[in-house]
Amino acid sequence: MRSQPSLLLLLALICFALFAAASQWRANTPAPVTPVVEGRVVIAAPVLLVLFGGDRFLAANLETMRLAATGVDWGQADTGYLIRAQQVVAELNPCHEDNYYLANGLLTWGGADREGSEVLRRASSCRFWDELPPFFYGFNRFFFDHDVDTAATYLEEAASRSTANAAGFRKFAIMLKAEQIQDEQLALEFLQGEQDQASDPKLKAMLAKRVQRLQGLVTLREAQRRFEVQSSSPLIAPDQLLESGLLAAFPEDPLKLGYEFVDGRFVLKKLKVAGMEDR
Template identity: 70%
Template structure:
């Protein structure tokens, strides 16, 4: 046998021997569980800026497209993921129209009103020509935070920017100051309008419709609470509304967050996000 062939045979046998020893040793090592990564990956705004060559507008556009495509599964919004992703988009480009619109529809009315309203605040400051971020922000301040002064300031800003809706925004500000309406019913009307404007986008329409159903449940609960307290005094438990025959059953929240009695008033439960709870 030639010398070259012998050398090749020896190298082959040596390699096989090393492989056999390694395989035997590997079977003796306890198998370790693979690390589990919780939550979807959200790339920080500075990293995105670097990846897209310093073009923050391109980075914001592509990240908004990504979160719109990956943040919803079978009609259910991944609220925790959207909170983080939409916050990064707002860092890149607070003016982004799709980002503030989605934040208002999916975060604010999906149990994360504080985070959704923060995206709106940035958009209101950036989009000096656009009345709607200021309107959404003002409405949310009144409905969720009961901050009538801040709501009035934002609605006046919306009126100054408006082309056709100035009178309506100022009228709403006056009504808020006078506290002359049932805010949950006004909120329901407003949310129905938002849903109906999204009919050309079936996925968004479906998600906003879930929020309409959720708010309809709140309206029914508060109406039952008013009737209960007129006859029986302060409500102590939501179940009392069913026990008193005012409701056949407590409304089901399609977002599975539910309702709660807080400081004597029935409210929408908020989503609990680690690190950002009040």
Template identity: 65%
Template sequence: MRYRYPLSLVLALSGLTLFFISLQPRQQPPELLMPVTEGRVVMSAPLLLTLFGGDRFLAANLESMRLSITGVDFGQADTRYLIRAQQEVAELNPCHEDNYYLASGLLTWGGADREGAEILKRAMECRFWDELPAFFYGFNQAFFNDDLAGASRSLELAALRATDNAAGFRKLAVMLRAESFSDEKLALEYLIQQRNSTNDPKLRDMLDKRVVRLQGLVDLRLAQRRYTSQYGPLSDLVQLVTSGELVAIPDDPLRLGYELRDGRIELRRLKIAGMEGQP
């Protein structure tokens, strides 16, 4: 006696077979299946506040954890995504410690110093007991914006809030006023100290890239001084190589590079559509 399969089972198996067949032309070779990091969704602060029942502290905590995990791929920070996400966290809770620390390490030294400085400024005003936001903000104002007076005021504020580091902060404030230090060399020493003091291997790797980037700037400026003393003003970075001052232009692990701006070699900044020229 022949066994008859139920019609519903036959239809289900047929549909499943057609489904798998339809998927075959869409498959791509493994080497093309690379993760996409652009266009990540960032929810606004009001929406996050609604989703978490009006608890802005919980919303800021969870969003900060999410962006710290998703903001880096293959050792490279997705700076555009981090800018948008960290601004929303600062809107929810400007006091958030992880948010300002990430902004200082990944935004400020990743080509988005103005956006990082804004988050640091809000943290400095909110965390009245914490010397670190004032220190980071003051240091970055001096190095990136040449605002020595503003930087000195921030460092004095850090000294007032500090316990063990008060003398060091005041010394830096005095040095800023006197303009008695080389910005890029001080910055390099600072980054090396930050890199060597962390026990987080992921953060250490990120900071190491910024150390390499800043070391390249130091080398370029030293070569520029040698070139200028022999040949006159520098008009193109390539001249440092053709003249023999450098074997090659230093590689920037962040892939932003360096540029000659107003006769001075600078770190090239991240350019974000609609944000250029903003104060």
């Protein structure tokens, strides 16, 4: 009878040793890699039409819900699957609102800007009353492809469909064109012409500030040219224009951004967003 407590104590010690060994082994085991689901099946549009009795709108709706629910796993988007699925939805119903929203958010800004922009382009043609697809598409063509002409065309299209945002869209398109003009005097004349032609008071007021801002740049560059002719030496610091009497004061920027003297030349100061300067 006396040996029974000893046996139980020995068994408890063995169990504790096994538990400690298992805990130590688990602590030294690398964490499992988060599974990423790849190769999801995307059914072709003609097959979906057959499965849903020829109702392309129903097929597009259900496919959009499926990709919205399964396109992101463990915080990671399955871009390949989303590209295929959203292209199928755009083929079934290019007017689908959720599809172009998802395409712009998950594809365009997720590394597949060309595929996302193509969904937006098709939505722009189909949703002739909606200002957002042409705005998104125009912005993306400028930001990712630096295609000013296409961007301005779609921004103008967005403006023609909009009421509250029309002036802002048109101003954006005009400024994109103006920034392509290297000569500041020609750019100023272009902006003044656009301001004179504008019938929207809101747009006219927006352009007036840009005209005034560009006039300030023209003033600075003209003063610099006169200084360098008179002194036969390059301008080293902006204050030299004040000291020489060529400027009584630096021009004020109505946008409150100001001007910069970079590499011996006056330029318009712009807002800088971290990570976006190289775009």
